Amino acid sequence: DEPRALAAVVASPQPQPKIEKKIERFAAPNVETCATPKEPEKKEPSVRLEFETLDGERVAKVWYGLPLGLDFNKTVPLEVRAAKGRAESLGIQAKSKLVKINDVIVDGREGTPQSVAEL
Numbered sequence: 001d002e003p004r005a006l007a008a009v010v011a012s013p014q015p016q017p018k019i020e021k022k023i024e025r026f027a028a029p030n031v032e033t034c035a036t037p038k039e040p041e042k043k044e045p046s047v048r049l050e051f052e053t054l055d056g057e058r059v060a061k062v063w064y065g066l067p068l069g070l071d072f073n074k075t076v077p078l079e080v081r082a083a084k085g086r087a088e089s090l091g092i093q094a095k096s097k098l099v100k101i102n103d104v105i106v107d108g109r110e111g112t113p114q115s116v117a118e119l
Contacts, residue, residue, distance in 0.1 A: 050100035051080070051092060052107075058099065061090045072098065074116055076108040 043064045050060040069085030070092065072078040078098040080087075099107040106113055113119050 048100075048102050049098060051096040052099050053093065053096050059091075060100075061087075061092065063090075072116075076106065076112075076114055076116065078106065078116070 045062045046065055047068070048060060048062045049068075050058060052058055063086060065086075067085065069083060069087035070080055071082040071084075073081055080092060080094050080096045080098070082094055083092040083096075097107065099105065101119070104112075106119060108114065
């Protein structure tokens, strides 16, 4: 019977490890685990991509995590063949051209990567 065992521990001067473990099991939880919820983890941007839209406008979008949801052609300048998932929700459209990855120009002009392998 647990109440009698607890009373025996309190009355007994000798340590009784088996019963003390039972007491620990019923003890109040650790204060740290019961503390207020942690602040949400701030995510660092995974990548910042800049596109040139069909009407010539430049738009930059930031992704937080993968997958990007983009399918590109295999030649430079990279053109979006399809935008799905995250890319679609960010408003990226097919036929837009990728012109920057983070701060690296990738639009195919001289002095920039000329193939997908160079990216």
